[in-house]
Amino acid sequence: MKIKTITQTFAADVYQGLKSNPKSLMSKYFYDDEGSRIFQKIMRMPEYYPTDCEYEIFDTKADAILKKIVPYNEPFDLIELGAGDGMKTKLLLTHFLEQKADVNYMPVDISEEAMNLLTNDFKSAMPDLNITPFVGDFYDALSKIQHVDKRKKVYMFLGSTIGNFPHHKAVSFFRKLNKYMSSGDMFLVGFDLKKSPEIVLPAYDDPHGHTAAFNLNLLTRMNRELGADFNLGKFFHYAAYDPITGSAKSYLISKESQKVYFEEFGEPVLFAKWEPIFMEISQKYDMQMIKRFAGDTNFTIMDNFYDSRNYFVNSLWEAK
Ligand SMILES: C[S@@+](CC[C@H](N)C(=O)[O-])C[C@H]1O[C@@H](n2cnc3c(N)ncnc32)[C@H](O)[C@@H]1O
Incomplete structure (x- = not known):
């Protein structure tokens, strides 16, 4: 055959x-180039509430998030897995730079076109931002990024992309990520919560x-x-x-x-x-499921950031 x-x-x-x-x-x-373009349209439809929720969380809680991830204003690498168009992350990074955070941003995505668009957009909106894009699979990126420098690492996985993994794959994703992290590194992960069908x-x-x-x-x-x-x-x-x-x-x-x-x-x-x-x-998740994920995969939950309707949560975890 x-x-x-x-x-x-x-x-x-x-x-x-x-x-x-x-x-x-x-x-x-x-997510070929056309798939990425259609996904941008999906994110902009009024029915696709997760984008609005996460946007609201970053719009209203960027300062609280920054204080939790680097309480001593320490330098850090922000690694975003599956960054897409980075629309919400732009809000977060704009705030971080205004607060004079020492941040290097490393977006990762399998779509080359999405990475090129994001990089050009971020460079023109934030000329001072240190940005190193990576085109490829999450797991390839993790093994390469782990050794780039000794700064604190903060990983992000937004948009409830984790919800696209069946339960056992989500658990193995968290475990693998945890193995690449050092104790004290952080992980900000978006979960879409259970709500009315x-x-x-x-x-x-x-x-x-x-x-x-x-x-x-x-x-x-x-x-x-x-x-x-x-x-x-x-x-x-x-x-x-x-x-x-x-x-x-x-x-x-x-x-x-x-x-x-x-x-x-x-x-x-x-x-x-x-x-x-x-x-x-x-x-879609409830907080019990989220606590179990963190507990089973060697993370401690440091905080949870919700939107005003409690549709969505960005959960901040620390690697033990
Ligand atoms: C649901 S979208 C979320 C995009 C963005 N994080 C957001 O919240 O708007 C998932 C993103 O992950 C990327 N992606 C999916 N599977 C991937 C993989 N195995 N490795 C790297 N990127 C991947 C897609 O190209 C897409 O941009």
């Missing part, structure tokens, strides 16, 4: 995901069609990069929220029984009528 010669991770991950039952794709592959669901099933376009774009990416022949008109986007588990999940559903061919693979992928591809989880 041809897959054995495929070394590219994208092809191998897609092959494995589409040959599984149920079929699934990894959400990190959403009537608020959660429209964030993933919007009337503008941006979330549908975001999901379908991964089919376009497979057509382009893996020589697949997905007909986008034969799939539709479906999202559901389970208020018991707190998970919002999105799927692409095959409208008919069909075969999809990939130049990269030796055999077609078969879809039954109404068969779903599981695309992404966006987990």
Whole structure:
């Protein structure tokens, strides 16, 4: 079978995901340049409340956050994993520089276009900022950044990106991150909190069609990069929220029984009528879950910063 010669991770991950039952794709592959552009549109829709919540937290609590992360005004490296367009971080950094904080900023993202846009934007808005972008996967970045210097490290993981990890992967992400950290280093992580399903669901099933376009774009990416022949008109986007588990999940559903061919693979992928591809989880949390995460992965919770509606929390953890 041809897959054995495929070394590219994208092809191998897609092959494995589409040959599984149920079929699934990894959400990190959403973010090609077009995917990143569509995600910026999602973040600007009124239905996508997490952006507004985190923006409000940074707008109103930047000073409290700074005092907690560097109580003695010590120099530090701020490493942001999955920085995206950095819109909210810009607010935080502007305040940190006004307070004369000695901060080096290191944004990390898998999307080269997002990193270029962020770097140009931040350099023109904050000419004094010391910024070192890294294009690549979180884990590659962590192993390289760990040794850059001996300053205190403060890691950030915003936008509830952690919610895109199933529970066991979130735990292993926190454990791995903790291993790269020194005792006293800090971690600011955004969690989307459980709330009314009537608020959660429209964030993933919007009337503008941006979330549908975001999901379908991964089919376009497979057509382009893996020589697949997905007909986008034969799939539709479906999202559901389970208020018991707190998970919002999105799927692409095959409208008919069909075969999809990939130049990269030796055999077609078969879809039954109404068969779903599981695309992404966006987990919602309560404080018990957050405390358990920190306790189980060698962190101490130093503080929690909420928005005024208690929809979202930025939890500040210290590595033991
Ligand atoms: C949900 S968005 C959040 C963006 C930003 N942090 C915010 O709060 O607006 C996730 C970001 O993580 C990036 N990303 C996803 N998986 C990644 C990976 N494995 N390594 C590096 N970046 C990744 C995406 O390109 C995207 O910019």
